[in-house]
Amino acid sequence: MKTETITLNLGPQHPSTHGVLHVVIELDGETCVGSKTNIGYLHRGIEKLAEGKTYTQVIPYTDRLDYLAGISNNLTYVQTVEKLMGIEVPERAEYIRVILAELMRIASHMVGIGIYIMDLGAVTAVFYPFIQREKVLDLLSLVTGARMTFNYMRIGGVAQDLPEEFFPALEEFLAQFPKAIEEYHTLIDENEIFLARTKNIGVISAEKAMSYGLTGPNLRASGVNYDLRKVRPYSIYDRFDFDVPLGTNGDCFDRYLVRIQEVMESYKIIKQAYKEIPEGPVMAKVPRVIKPPVGDVYHQTENPKGILGCYVVSDGSDKPYRVHFRRPSFNNISIYDEIFIGHKVADIVAILASFDIVLGEIDA
Amino acid sequence: MENKNYQALLKSKFGENISWSEDKPNQFYVNAEILLDVLKTLKEEGFGFLADISSVDFKEYFEVVYQLFSFVNSEHLTIKVKLDHENPAVISATSLWETANWLEREVFDLMGIRFLNHPNLERILTWEGFEGHPLRKDFVWKSGRN
Incomplete structure (x- = not known):
């Protein structure tokens, strides 16, 4: 009997691709035998645009990288410029940053799992x-006035202090949170369909994960204990007691499990930070016009999706000579073409979803 | 966060082809010809994580910047290669890390630096048929904006 493979276009306009991702899949029956991932549909040239803006004006652009975790992106960028200029950030601002960044991680992981x-x-x-x-x-909108595009961090601190209503609202949130996560565990963990669709699907070995530059929960699901908050602590993360959840198989189920366990660690960090937060200013004394000295710096932080890196080159003027972002989802999905092979179409959708990608940062 | 002394190791192995400045002991300038050997040596020394490849257009020359980290400790090294502005090309790191594939494609697409021995060096963020490399300083926007 004469057989032939068929080509299936997954995306770019399809809900299961989480945005405008395009994967051309070669199918033999229902099994994938070839795959090519195309990206760039959302490319806005943020790196180029940044060259025409002042250092402060770049901050709102970072909200639009991983738009489900704007606060975390803000943090990476402002810390990079602070590192270049040698600015010390006030204690209170550091605590605010950590509390909001961990809240952001919870929000991002909740979308990822949902x-x-x-x-x-x-x-x-x-x-x-x-x-x-x-x-x-x-x-977050209580603090920043926005739901997604926060533009809250500043070079040297944060835009404004927390409002009075914040801590009572945070307490209320923290009080109900562990119970809610417990509920999600009972809903998802032992669901027959979920287990059948995710166990031993899309298995990534630790070596592969490291070679492909996977970071964040996707790397830790493969059992690699690498969390920047522990390995190279930035801000004040070295003061808090928390664990790094790890997976064992590196399959789709482990990627889910690591995420839902991570939000409880974030919860732990917020609880500690909120007890210790000192009074004081939220902005360091920084010059009105930000002009870092000539030079370059690379800095990276542990964002919800993985490691966001930022490389800034200064020529001594008030505008960055070059800004480059290492976006975690970009590196994470480069493994797709390899792991899709041999899976059924339905499994490919499961693998795609298990990575928790955001096209805003893949295409920058 | 104190790094081991990699200067002595690299100096003994690569001699004049590698240089650094005293105020930035974790950053090395490497001659393009020996880049792959340097990366390979460092990977064997424990720098298993190629975090990023970026590039800068300094008008007279290009710089390609590699950020290397270790998966087990906090060490960080930056490797820089200076390339000619006329016909910038450097050897690909895809034989050492799979992640170099996409990172190099991005640099090629936006900065126009060719990576030799790359398995699939095509544009990644812009479309095929796009003219020019946007991150170069002499790039002119079609709309006339700047």
Whole structure:
């Protein structure tokens, strides 16, 4: 019998691709025998645009990289410029940064998990994690005035102090949070369909994960204990007691498990930080016009999706000579073409979702 | 966060082809011809994580910048290669790290630096048929903006 393979276009306009991602899959029956990932549909040239802006004007652009974790991106960029200029950030600002960055991680992981289970068919269940995400966004908009595009960090601190209502609202959130996560565990962990769709699907070995530059939960699901908050602590992360959840198999299920365990670690960090937060200023004394000395610097932080790196070159003027971002999702999905091979179409959707990608930062 | 002394090691192995300045002991300038050997040596020394490849257009020359980290400790090294502005090309690191594939494609697409021995050096963020390399300083926007 004469057989031939067929070509299937996954995306660029399809909900299961989490944005405008295009994967051309070569199918033999229902099994993938070839794959080519195309990106760039959302490329706005943020790195080039940054060259025409002052150092402070670049901050809002970072919100639009990983738009589910704007605060974390803000943090990476401002810390990079602070490193270049040798600015000491006030204690209170550091605590505010850590609290908000960890809240952001919770919000991002809640979307990651919610969309993940939705892609596997649990269209009702998506709204459970989204409840927690909504509560976090309420908290963040209380502080910053925005739900997604925060533009809250400044070079030398944060834009303004926390409002009075913040801590009572945070307490309320923290009080109900562990119970909600418990509930999600019971909903998802032992669900027959979820287990069948994710166990031993899309297995990535530790060596492969390291070679492909996977970072964040996707790397740790393969059992590599690498979390920048522990390995190269930035800000004040070395003061807090928390664990780094690890996976064992590196399959789709482990990538889910690492994420849902990580939000409880974030919860732990917020609880500690919130008890210790000192009074004081939230901005360091920085010059009105930011002019870093001639030179370059590379800095990276542990964002919800993985390691966001920022490389800034200064020529001594008020505008950056070059800004480059190492976006975690970009490196993470470069492994797709290899791990899709041999899987069924439905499994490819599961693998895609398990990575928790954001096209905003893949295409920059 | 104190780094081991890699200067002595690299100096003994590569001699004049490698240089650094005293105020930045973790940053090395490497001649393009021996780049792959340097990266290979450092990978064997424990720098298993190629975090980033970026590039800068300094008008007279290009710089390609490699950020190397270790998966087990906090060490960090920066490797820089200076390239001619006329016909910039450097050997690809894809034989050492899979992640170099996409990182190098991005540098090629936006900065126009060719990576020799790359398995699939094509544009990644812009489309095929796009003219020019946007991150170069002499790039002119079609709309006339600057």
